[in-house]
Amino acid sequence: MSETPSTYPVQWEADVVLRDGSVAQIRPIRPDDVAALQEFHRRQSPESIYLRFFAPMKELSDKDAKRFATVDYVQRVALVLEAGEELLGVARYDRLDGPTGHSAEVAFNVSDHFQGRGIGSVLLEHLAAIGREAGVEEFTADVLPQNRKMMGVFIDAGFEVKHHFDDGVISLAFPIGATDASEAVRVAREQRAESASIRALLNPRSVVVIGVSRNRESTGRDLYEHLRGGGFTGQLYAVNRTPHAEVDGEVFAALSQVPGEIDLAVVAVPAPEVPTVVRECADHGVRGVLVVSSGFAEAGAEGEALQTELLRTARTHGMRVVGPNSFGLINTAEQTSINASLAPNMPAAGALGLFSQSGALAVAGLESVAERGLGLSTFVSAGNRADVSGNDLMQYWLDDDDTRAVGMYLESMGNPRKFNRIARRLSKAKPVIVVKSGVSSYGVPPGHRVRPTRIPPEAFRAMLRQAGVIRVENVHQMFDIAQLVVHQPLPKGERVAIVGNSDALGALAADACVSWWLRVTHGPINLSPEADQHAFRDAVRAAFEDPEVDSVVTAFVPPRQSEGLEIARTLGELAAEYDKPCLTTFLGIQGVSEVLSGGVGAGGRHEVVPSYSMPEDAIRSLAATTRYAQWLERQTDDLVMPDGIDHDRAAAIIQNVLDESPEGRELDAVETRELLSAYGIELWPSTLVTSAQEAVAAAEEIGYPVVLKSTSPVVRIQPVSSVRADLNSAQAVADAYTALDDRLAPIGANTFVVQRMAEPGIACVVTSGEDALFGPIVRFSLGGVPTEVMNDFGYRIPPFTTGDVDDLINSVRAAPILDGFGQRAAIDRDALRDVVARISVLANSHPQVYDLQLNPVNTHRWGAEVLGATVVVAPPVGRSDGDRRTMSAL
Secondary structure, three states: OOOOOOOOOHHHOEEEEOOOOOEEEEEEOOHHHHHHHHHHHHHOOHHHHHHHHOOOOOOOOHHHHHHHHOOOOOOEEEEEEEEOOEEEEEEEEEEOOOOOOOEEEEEEEEOHHHOOOOHHHHHHHHHHHHHHHHOOOEEEEEEOOOOHHHHHHHHHOOOOOEEEEEOOEEEEEEEOOOOHHHHHHHHHHHHHHHHHHHHHHHOOOEEEEEOOOOOOOOHHHHHHHHHHHOOOOOEEEEEOOOOOOOOOOOEEOOHHHOOOOOOEEEEOOOHHHHHHHHHHHHHHOOOEEEEOOOOOHHHOHHHHHHHHHHHHHHHHOOOEEEOOOOOEEEEOOOOOOEEEEOOOOOOOEEEEEEEEOOHHHHHHHHHHHHHHOOOEEEEEEOOOOOOOOHHHHHHHHHHOOOOOEEEEEEOOOOOHHHHHHHHHHHHOOOOEEEEEOOEOOEOOOOOOOOOOOOOOHHHHHHHHHHOOOEEEOOHHHHHHHHHHHHHOOOOOOOEEEEEEOOHHHHHHHHHHHHHOOOEEEEEEEEOOOOOOHHHHHHHHHHHHHOOOOOEEEEEEOOOOHHHHHHHHHHHHHHHOOOOOOEEEEEOOEOEOOHHHEEEEOHHHOEEEOOEOOOHHHHHHHHHHHHHHHHHHHHOOOOEOOOOOOOHHHHHHHHHHHHHHOOOOEEOOHHHHHHHHHHOOOOEOOEEEEOOHHHHHHHHHHHOOOEEEEEOOHHHOOOHHHHEEEEEOOHHHHHHHHHHHHHHHHHHOOOOEEEEEOOOOOEEEEEEEEEEOOOEEEEEEEEOOHHHHHOOOOEEEOOOOEHHHHHHHHHOOOOHHHHHOEOOEOOOOHHHHHHHHHHHHHHHHHOOOEEEEEEEEEEEEOOEEEEOOEEEEEOOOOOOOOOOOOOOOOO
8 A cells, every 4th residue: 555645746646658659657756665766776877876876875775765755745846757667767856945945956867777768858847847836946956067868858858057067066057937948848749759659559560459259240350350451561469368260370368478579459358358458468568559349438437447447557557548449540551551440441542641539430431531532641540539539649640741631530629728739730731620529518428538618619619720720510521621632732812713614513613612702713614515625624724824813623524434534634634733723523523533633743742633523512622721721821930928927926916816715716906907917908997986976086086087887787788878978077977977876776787987088999808718628718809798699709729829819809700890990990900919919828827817807998099998807716727738748637
């Protein structure tokens, strides 16, 4: 039984992916780690011991081991990293000036046998995050000059390390506050590690299928035969408790009898047996596990317990898990050629990476790929996604040269904030097409772990747009777009040419362009049905040559099959000459056909003109691709960071409130004004009044002119009748108060404030909130009840780029009002952008800000003023994508 102190911080425990793709565990040290520390010390070389302790120390005494293992988790903090229940690394810090000191001395010790796996880096990352949360601002360390590895850990982490040499020792010091450089290092290391872990699953050198029955209808037998039939290039083994000769190749009675190392175990045994099988895989040193068996979390509490057990076993022993309840995985690369799936036929090699959570949709997707002649690079079905998720696959596809576009079918999302971050990076390099069947807790299938959310589905859709993801309604649309982006260049604008030999198809294409906000600038050109391929070539070439055309759409009904094939070849060859996308509706051809191929084009792309059954499908795909190309043009890596922000002052204000009210509360007027001021936002003061005399006194103090208005939500529908503006004297204020009080008292709306008179303008509302699933969300709208009735809100997830700020403001349907209408001038966009940018930074920096509303933000041609604000703070729930690398919790 572990000796765990009552102060043990369980929240510091984490599973992490190391540089080589294996899994390890980080946890706080415990007093019962004495023996493990001594064994760890004995395995270290004399050189490593000397570099750590500055002296030879053959054995770690009981006294020293106990001292190292016993910490208070405040002034003295220590972490250990384990893999396979073996201690591989230790990291600690000791505060130099007591339990509240801002500087701490840090030390590391990494196993000699596991150097090069990034253990020191990930321990430093976690230790620094813990230190920041506890108020530590700086780490110091004394390092011997020959200890280059440890100095490299500190410097390579992206911190600004200062050092000086004194008496044979290098003294280092560096602030541990997160910086752009340290964050970039963290994200890059996370990506490399997670990509490596998926690469090991998709490129195994050896595979064992466990549960290969003599029954030809069994799942295990199918998987084994599919691996053989798909031409797997590595070593393939079969395991069954009762060996038999009906299978080509030797069947072993137990995994322990299989010779050599195993990279991937494919498990197809009844659910209750799976945890035992996974333990056997751990004992054999298997690197990854694919579980196709069902009957886990999707089946109820008993199955959920089985799923937790198998995952805990796998992670403790360094393994990644696909599934359970998975349809399998596929890699068509010639050097691997693995079909470890329930699909009987190996898909053709192609450039589309495909991810699916649903087994049924995986079947439909693979069938559609085959019917269209599209081809795949890789495919993974996550099933219950207990471990491997779409985020992991996107990390892999970032590095995969064989994948030029990504298609994903998502039933749920466990970490939307991380998805947003990774998808945005991937979308900058490759189109990402997503079918999403629900949002978070809306329609989450059984067996999927998802945090609760208070954010509406619109926020999820906005998150996808922000990340550049092309969201579609169904699998059919996903492949419609995939066959375009894989085989054609991206459009450079919205201008479309339409050429064909059918008036009806041409008209449908033109109408679809109008519906999808594309502009027909050439045609429709309708050739006669008897026009030969020369006339067709000339007409299509003229469309490509037109400088007012960005994309070419053709619609052709061949009068005779032989003639149609020649025209199809002509179209494919002609389209390959130009850097403009071409799509077609070609009767008798659907999908990607070699008949419409133009060979290999720029960038190694196999250029084929994709064919659609109807012009509407082609235009919808072109419109989605055009919006994606426009998103690419707007992208920048520059995050907004307005001047005049005092993060520390804001943090102190929030912490003072939580110290007084641990459960959280709404800030008072002074606290709200101070918090916003720390982020460079001036909140106009307002005075609550309960009589005409108080109203006059407030006006005298503020200075004329003033406005008197009701703060009751009852009058939001008729704000004009609850406000008196441009009050220039005491008498005017008194009269206004009396009149409004008489009018509004019967409906209980006689609560008033006096405020300085603002420039007439357009009221906007900027809010932020902290959500357990999404993290921080910023919302923008124009003020007023009509906005709420029409649900005209825009959402984005911080951190923001400059483009995100504009996209958020422009995402509401009423946004054109801000650019002027009637006799009203356009507002000062820069002033509004500045307010939105500052709130995005505030929301991203302080997870304790549960709810913040700026209402109204008065915008006009001279600037923007924040006239009202409320802020609620609460203990943070913990962001799923925090400031240290961790895998999803069990």
